[in-house]
Amino acid sequence: MKAGPLSGLKVVELAGLAPGPFACTVLADLGADVIRVDRATPGADVLGIPGDPLTRGRRTIGVNTKTPEGVELVLKLVETADVLIEGFRPGVAERMGLGPEQVHVRNPRVVYGRMTGWGQDGPLAPAAGHDINYISIAGALEPIGRAGERPVPPLNLVGDFGGGGLMLAMGVLAALYERTSSGKGQVVDASMVDGAALLTASLHGMRAAGVWAGERGDNLLDGGAPFYDTYETSDGKYIAVGAIEMRFWADLVKVLGLNPDELPVHVDKSEWPRLRKIMAEAIGKYTRDELVARAEGTDACLTPVLTPWEAAGHPHNAARGTFVEIGGVVQPAPAPKFDRTPPETPEAPHKPGADTEEILAEYGLTPADITTLRTSGAIA
Numbered sequence: 001m002k003a004g005p006l007s008g009l010k011v012v013e014l015a016g017l018a019p020g021p022f023a024c025t026v027l028a029d030l031g032a033d034v035i036r037v038d039r040a041t042p043g044a045d046v047l048g049i050p051g052d053p054l055t056r057g058r059r060t061i062g063v064n065t066k067t068p069e070g071v072e073l074v075l076k077l078v079e080t081a082d083v084l085i086e087g088f089r090p091g092v093a094e095r096m097g098l099g100p101e102q103v104h105v106r107n108p109r110v111v112y113g114r115m116t117g118w119g120q121d122g123p124l125a126p127a128a129g130h131d132i133n134y135i136s137i138a139g140a141l142e143p144i145g146r147a148g149e150r151p152v153p154p155l156n157l158v159g160d161f162g163g164g165g166l167m168l169a170m171g172v173l174a175a176l177y178e179r180t181s182s183g184k185g186q187v188v189d190a191s192m193v194d195g196a197a198l199l200t201a202s203l204h205g206m207r208a209a210g211v212w213a214g215e216r217g218d219n220l221l222d223g224g225a226p227f228y229d230t231y232e233t234s235d236g237k238y239i240a241v242g243a244i245e246m247r248f249w250a251d252l253v254k255v256l257g258l259n260p261d262e263l264p265v266h267v268d269k270s271e272w273p274r275l276r277k278i279m280a281e282a283i284g285k286y287t288r289d290e291l292v293a294r295a296e297g298t299d300a301c302l303t304p305v306l307t308p309w310e311a312a313g314h315p316h317n318a319a320r321g322t323f324v325e326i327g328g329v330v331q332p333a334p335a336p337k338f339d340r341t342p343p344e345t346p347e348a349p350h351k352p353g354a355d356t357e358e359i360l361a362e363y364g365l366t367p368a369d370i371t372t373l374r375t376s377g378a379i380a
Contacts, residue, residue: 002057004031004334004343009176011083012074013037013058014065014098015352018131018156019164019192020087020115021054026169027083029334030343034058035359037065037074038352040380050349053331057346061360062353062380069378071097075106076363083172087115090125100187110185111175115168117159119191131159131192138163138196143203147217147224163195220244226276227252227266230305237288238305241279252300255291256282353380 001007009032013024028034036055040062061077064070075098078084084103086093093099093114100112117134118124124137135141135158136151145152168190175186206212211220218224227243243252249266256279263278264271283291288304295302306314312323312330324333327348334343356379360370373379 002031002033002344003341004029005338005341007031007341009033009083010081011035011085012077012081014074014084014086014088014093015039016087016115018054018160019168019190020085022161022165023113023115023168023172023190024058024085025054025056025346026165027172028057029346031341032083035077035355036060036352037077038062038380040064040070040353040377051327051329052349053326053329055349056326056331058350059355059359060350060352061356063356064378065096065098067376067378068097069373069376073360073373073378074098075103077359078103078110079107081107081110082176083111083113085113085115085168085172090116090120104185108184109179111172111179111188112185113168113172113188113190115164115190115192117164117192119194120189131156131164134159134192135163135196138193138200139203140196140200143200143216143219143222145216145222147215149217151216158199159192159196163197163199164190164192167195167198224272226272226279229276231280231283233286233288233291234284235287239283239288239291240303240305242301244301248299248301251298252295252302255295255298255300255302258282356380 006027009027011024011027011032011034013020013034013036015021015036015038024034024036034057036058038060041064061073063073065074084098086098088096094102103110103112114120116125117129117131118127132141132153135154138159140158140163141151141153143151144154168188171188171190175188179185203212206220213219214224216222221228223229225244227241227249230238230240232238241252243249243266250260253260253263258278264275266275286294291302292304304314309330311317317323320337321333322335323330324345325331326346329348334346357370360373360379365373370379
């Protein structure tokens with residue numbers, strides 16, 4: 001049994017893309033026993049990325065769910081599972097014979113997690129889309145970008161992973177908690193639109209209070225404020241500044257070697273263009289690492305802008321073990337941390353279908369049964 005706070009939890013994952021696998025990675029990282037149901041076609045890797053962190057820490061079985069025998073195998077896995085995760089368009093799982101009603105007939109205690117972009121209902125539910133589409137109608141894309149320029153896609157962090165996978169994992173855990181009193185499973189309808197919209201909650205509050213009154217790129221936290229932005233250094237790299245409060249701003253002024261008596265009040269929005277120019281000129285005199293060294297030991301809220309590949313080498317991340325190497329790939333470690341039940345370092349991803357025989361044997365199938373299923377094309 002794996003270590004971690006979710007040790008003993010059994011999850012069946014119907015292989016999909018990005019947010020669903022990320023939710024299952026989070027659960028597996030924290031100790032859940034996740035069985036990933038991959039395609040039966042030899043070598044069929046949904047993501048096509050060898051060593052992909054989104055498939056780490058779980059076993060995999062190759063099943064042809066287009067056959068009755070394949071569907072029955074998945075239902076057999078579900079009989080002793082706590083959670084099932086799927087990320088198909090609405091109605092697809094039902095047509096496969098693996099929808100919530102079919103699954104709950106076999107095991108009414110299963111928490112059935114559904115991951116979609118638009119949700120299980122609504123006018124757009126059957127439509128295609130990607131992260132950028134979901135966060136655009138959620139109101140999460142429009143505020144991101146420079147003033148007078150187009151909105152900038154924040155990779156697929158807001159929809160797929162923040163508003164999608166993490167929200168699904170949280171919903172599944174909430175449903176599991178509720179099950180401790182009711183004894184019943186339920187459907188968790190996680191939508192990237194809903195999740196991304198929730199992430200913007202504070203913006204709605206600031207807007208109502210008049211704090212977020214400007215257009216894109218003209219506000220406190222969107223790069224409008226010169227004391228909350230990124231700047232290029234003399235070596236062509238960047239630093240991030242987040243000196244909002246007065247005492248942090250005072251430290252930053254010292255780090256930059258500026259005379260506070262010659263500066264405008266930093267929260268005076270009318271002075272932001274002039275203040276930005278002053279800061280850019282001061283910062284541009286130093287390399288990134290020189291500024292980081294000057295800020296060390298202060299509360300200037302000045303940090304280096306690191307690439308994802310540089311981040312693992314930062315002393316703070318190294319001290320906390322924020323990154324690990326798994327299967328030769330440096331990647332983020334499981335999070336958050338637990339003092340009594342720390343999770344172990346995840347196993348490297350298994351090739352799709354690699355654990356088919358082992359898993360089926362655990363569920364009582366004989367070698368002859370497995371041979372018959374393989375001959376029929378129901379399994380890898």
